[in-house]
Amino acid sequence: MSQETPQHANERAANRFLEQVDGSGFWESIDLRFCAVRNGRRWVNLITRGFLDHRTRRSIPRLSRVDRRDVRAWQVVRPVADLPAVVRGVAGDMVKLRPRSVRYVDESGQPTVNLRYSFSELAVSHQIAEYDAWSCHSLVGFGSSIFNAVRQGGHDPFELDSMIRSGPNAYDGLPDLVRRFCARPGGLKVQGSTTVVELIAPLAARFDRESVASTSEGVTVALRAASEVFVAKAELAWTLGTPGEPFRHGSTKLVEHEWEQKGDVLHSQLHVPIRKSDDTATLFLIIGDRCADCVSVPLTGSNLRMRAHDVFDPSGHEFVEKLRDETWRNAKEFETAVGLLLFFLGFQVDPLSAQKGMGDAVDHLAHDPGSSMILAVECTVGPPDASGKLGKLIARSEDVRRQLPDNEVVAVLATNRPRAGLSEVEVEKAARDDVVLLAREDLHDLWIAAQAGETGGQVVRRLRNQLVEGRLRRAQRPAV
Secondary structure, three states, X not given: OOOOOHHHHHHHHHHHHHHHHOOOOOOOEEEEEEEEEEEOOEEEEEEEEEEEEOOOHHHOXXXXXXXXXXXXXXXXXXXXXXXXXXXXXXXXXXXXXXXEEEEOEOOOOOEOXXXXXXXXXXXXXXXXXXXXXXXXXXXXXXXXXXXXXXXXOOXXXXXXXXXXXXXXXXXXXXXXXXXXXXXXXXXXXXXXXXXXXXEEXXXXXXXXXXXXXXXOOEEEEEEEEOOHHHHOOEEEEEEEEOOOOOOEEEEEEHHHOOOEXXXXXXXXXXXXEOOOOOOEEEEEEEEOXXXXXXXXXXXXXXXXXXHHHHOOOHHHHHHHHHHOOOOOOOHHHHHHHHHHHHHHOOOEEEOHHHOOOOOXXXXXXXXXXXXXXXXXEEEEOOOOXXXXXXXXXXXXXXXXXXXXXXXXXXXXXXXOOOHHHOOHHHHHHHHHXXXXXXXXXXXXXXXXXXXXXXXXXXXXXXXXXXXXXXXXXXHHOOOO
């Protein structure tokens, strides 16, 4: 059997994307952001990022273009009817949209991006598209290195950032331009990054996880949506029950409930009744034939350790305050809260930081009774690598490994700072050295998991998956 050519693979991915998106009625416009470098008389793609939008063309905010002699960034907003032509152009060799065309082939005429269709779901840990606002249909392609694309155009790659800074509507180099103009959270760097195409069609409804709560009578779930067009075709479905007994299922159409406009987003709250014996509730937000979001809701009394703690700290109020502390001042209280969280999850915790004379130790050692895994945990309310914390954690974890060669020792650094507030350098350094980095959002997810009765074994799988995904991303990163 003959091997599929890159061109045919791109066409197949493009067709799949169009089949999923065309005719759905959700979107009216395409908001396209381009960043390209000059190669002779042509403009060659560095990043193309497009968002299908439920708003009309006139309602979409316009960005000021970045116009330099050899590198440019600009926005084009077109009706959704033009989507097939845009997708075919990306899968072929060129997108022709005023004020200029963008090429997606190299000097030999071969495609520079390998396209792949995917449905990126909020509830899963790994998504192909770099996009976390809503679940989405995505057409994503990675091509040759940006370093080589710039060099093939006859330019010095080390001067690209300076070009972008030098002129009207400036941004602080390529990473800043891609992050803020192209709305790609991770940005792109001249070295170590590839050219990118990302076309995103969001199913713009999701759970507001921070506002999900349960009582002995039911689950209150908060929802948000970008527009009534998504609400009209959405439903909330649920699965309730107790392990070992038949589970119960139900659903309700979201359009039948009240929604309130707050800014640009619609909000609603729904109540799902439960029985006293229920200890599991899983909620699904379904739009058409896709699950746009999924959440497991902790039910009152599902975690014995937390129930005992709540006798003295009702609803874990004091614990949560320490875990979520946004002042970034109370380091000791945050360390205590992280250790308590691991205890709630079923780990046997040795709080070394609470013992005098243990200044050279990690903050906690946490052992999972159901496996050979030991977590060496360091906590910080500052940047992850402040005062060399990452390096110290790596060295201390290695000491434990040498003394316990039959155990799996995983280094964990917990910070109460949000993931968006962490520097790319620190995140990459942690991943490179197999350190599991838990930001505020990750700690919140673990707290929700603890309330739902998740065990240490399940957390062990979470951490292993995070390490594996980090290794895969490093293996796929092109060498410069």
